Amino acid sequence: MTQELRKKTIIRLLEQKDEVSIQEFVTQCNVSEITIRRDLTLLESMGLLKRTHGGAVPNTTIPELFGFESNALDKRNQKRDICKLAVSLIEENDTIYMDCGTTVFFLASLLPRFKNLRVITNSLPVVSELMPHPHVKVYLIGGELDTSLKALYGPMTDNLLSKYKADKAFIGAAGVSLSQGLSSNHEKEASVTLKMAEAADKVFLLCDSSKIEKTSYFHYSSLDLIDQLITDKEIPPSILEKYKSKNINIITT
Amino acid sequence: MTQELRKKTIIRLLEQKDEVSIQEFVTQCNVSEITIRRDLTLLESMGLLKRTHGGAVPNTTIPELFGFESNALDKRNQKRDICKLAVSLIEENDTIYMDCGTTVFFLASLLPRFKNLRVITNSLPVVSELMPHPHVKVYLIGGELDTSLKALYGPMTDNLLSKYKADKAFIGAAGVSLSQGLSSNHEKEASVTLKMAEAADKVFLLCDSSKIEKTSYFHYSSLDLIDQLITDKEIPPSILEKYKSKNINIITT
DNA sequence: GCAAATATAATCATATACAATCAATTTTAC
DNA sequence: GTAAAATTGATTGTATATGATTATATTTGC
Numbered sequence: 001m002t003q004e005l006r007k008k009t010i011i012r013l014l015e016q017k018d019e020v021s022i023q024e025f026v027t028q029c030n031v032s033e034i035t036i037r038r039d040l041t042l043l044e045s046m047g048l049l050k051r052t053h054g055g056a057v058p059n060t061t062i063p064e065l066f067g068f069e070s071n072a073l074d075k076r077n078q079k080r081d082i083c084k085l086a087v088s089l090i091e092e093n094d095t096i097y098m099d100c101g102t103t104v105f106f107l108a109s110l111l112p113r114f115k116n117l118r119v120i121t122n123s124l125p126v127v128s129e130l131m132p133h134p135h136v137k138v139y140l141i142g143g144e145l146d147t148s149l150k151a152l153y154g155p156m157t158d159n160l161l162s163k164y165k166a167d168k169a170f171i172g173a174a175g176v177s178l179s180q181g182l183s184s185n186h187e188k189e190a191s192v193t194l195k196m197a198e199a200a201d202k203v204f205l206l207c208d209s210s211k212i213e214k215t216s217y218f219h220y221s222s223l224d225l226i227d228q229l230i231t232d233k234e235i236p237p238s239i240l241e242k243y244k245s246k247n248i249n250i251i252t253t
Numbered sequence: 254m255t256q257e258l259r260k261k262t263i264i265r266l267l268e269q270k271d272e273v274s275i276q277e278f279v280t281q282c283n284v285s286e287i288t289i290r291r292d293l294t295l296l297e298s299m300g301l302l303k304r305t306h307g308g309a310v311p312n313t314t315i316p317e318l319f320g321f322e323s324n325a326l327d328k329r330n331q332k333r334d335i336c337k338l339a340v341s342l343i344e345e346n347d348t349i350y351m352d353c354g355t356t357v358f359f360l361a362s363l364l365p366r367f368k369n370l371r372v373i374t375n376s377l378p379v380v381s382e383l384m385p386h387p388h389v390k391v392y393l394i395g396g397e398l399d400t401s402l403k404a405l406y407g408p409m410t411d412n413l414l415s416k417y418k419a420d421k422a423f424i425g426a427a428g429v430s431l432s433q434g435l436s437s438n439h440e441k442e443a444s445v446t447l448k449m450a451e452a453a454d455k456v457f458l459l460c461d462s463s464k465i466e467k468t469s470y471f472h473y474s475s476l477d478l479i480d481q482l483i484t485d486k487e488i489p490p491s492i493l494e495k496y497k498s499k500n501i502n503i504i505t506t
Numbered sequence: 507g508c509a510a511a512t513a514t515a516a517t518c519a520t521a522t523a524c525a526a527t528c529a530a531t532t533t534t535a536c
Numbered sequence: 537g538t539a540a541a542a543t544t545g546a547t548t549g550t551a552t553a554t555g556a557t558t559a560t561a562t563t564t565g566c
Contacts, residue, residue, distance in 0.1 A: 163409075
């Protein structure tokens with residue numbers, strides 16, 4: 001039995017019983033116990049089960065199947081905290097842009113508290129998250145589907161964005177630097193982000209501290225674009241001071 | 254054994270077993286293992302299976318970002334059969350419209366077999382279904398999200414549709430009648446469907462027999478709109494004859 | 507709290523699968 | 537009928553998966 005099927009077997013066994021021993025897996029799969037151990041480690045890192053001494057138990061926490069792979073969601077807590085701060089900047093009756101980054105995504109789950117809000121986005125996970133809350137009006141910008149980014153891009157998307165106008169834009173970045181400005185991993189992602197920022201009255205950059213004073217391959221704007229930078233408390237004080245001295249409006253969790 | 258037949262054999266074997274080794278394919282197909290490897294690589298890129306070390310497993314449907322509630326999917330088998338018939342009308346390199354009905358939705362899962370296909374839709378479940386298959390190009394028409402229909406509507410959507418042009422449109426209807434034409438449960442759904450039909454060279458109406466000679470509350474077009482009506486074999490022969498005598502191009506499963 | 511039993515992790519060795527390159531064959535096009 | 541293209545197969549080096557062994561950590565019984 002090879003790896004893929006073995007993983008399925010392990011998951012299936014865990015769906016039937018609340019706890020399964022290594023030995024049980026070994027006999028079911030006809031492999032050595034070290035191999036099972038390795039499989040369990042892998043599956044645990046994917047959030048599909050929890051290892052115990054002697055075996056494994058099913059993962060009780062609901063797997064958040066909103067669309068991003070779990071490895072795309074590292075720094076989850078920092079990102080959540082940043083978004084808790086960001087949501088306090090939103091007011092009733094606002095129209096907001098949300099771009100398609102993973103940081104901004106966490107903002108979506110905090111939006112249903114508003115009674116009247118309009119969200120404009122090109123991100124499918126954001127739409128998915130807001131779907132159960134019909135009182136939040138969602139406008140999805142169309143375009144060509146990028147299956148890996150789970151969002152819509154292309155000239156059509158760019159054109160459409162210019163037709164909408166928002167009070168506030170919440171955007172992400174792969175890198176932020178005083179000298180180099182904002183950078184992104186994807187050219188087309190950058191294009192959408194830039195258009196959103198230009199069409200909004202206020203621009204908020206949501207960005208965990210690991211990305212500050214880093215640069216990614218595509219530079220698309222100076223820091224002038226943003227009105228406020230929101231990051232987490234892990235940011236080194238020296239960098240924080242430097243940003244403040246350059247008159248960057250920066251707040252931390 | 255020729256390539257096409259070999260691919261079918263590979264798919265068939267994987268429908269019967271959860272895991273098939275390279276060696277098994279080799280003996281079944283009487284070709285070298287490198288050839289099998291090449292076939293598997295190709296089929297994997299088409300989203301029809303998943304390669305493993307030593308062989309392949311059937312493609313596991315990954316968790317869906319969006320989907321219909323299962324109770325919205327009654328007449329599942331009829332609809333699937335209708336779509337199997339419909340897919341035979343699609344050719345390589347086509348650009349097709351798909352509207353947001355549940356019947357048309359079943360067509361999505363049959364599309365990854367095409368190497369080069371462009372799909373234009375306003376339906377989120379269709380997008381979700383095609384997400385794991387990046388080789389199918391998807392253009393999502395933007396607009397205002399309707400959370401119950403899981404699709405996008407509104408003036409923006411209508412305007413955008415006029416900018417795209419497709420070879421074939423696959424549409425649904427809540428009711429079809431010789432005298433009253435096509436009808437829908439939702440005004441805005443009808444608007445999108447109509448625009449798609451007008452912008453396509455050929456229009457195919459996918460519609461299970463329970464909806465034939467029924468009407469729903471919003472009538473939006475005569476039957477002239479469609480080039481072919483595809484329904485299931487449960488349709489009463491008397492109605493079938495009547496449609497044929499009126500020169501409606503109708504085929505059944 | 508300590509020791510025995512067991513589970514786990516780390517390192518290494520080996521077998522197997524895989525990809526890349528090139529050669530041979532078949533098919534297709536003109 | 538010949539050239540070009542596509543398909544298939546053989547060979548070699550590389551990558552991956554698995555298992556054995558040894559050392560470390562954790563649990564359990566007293």
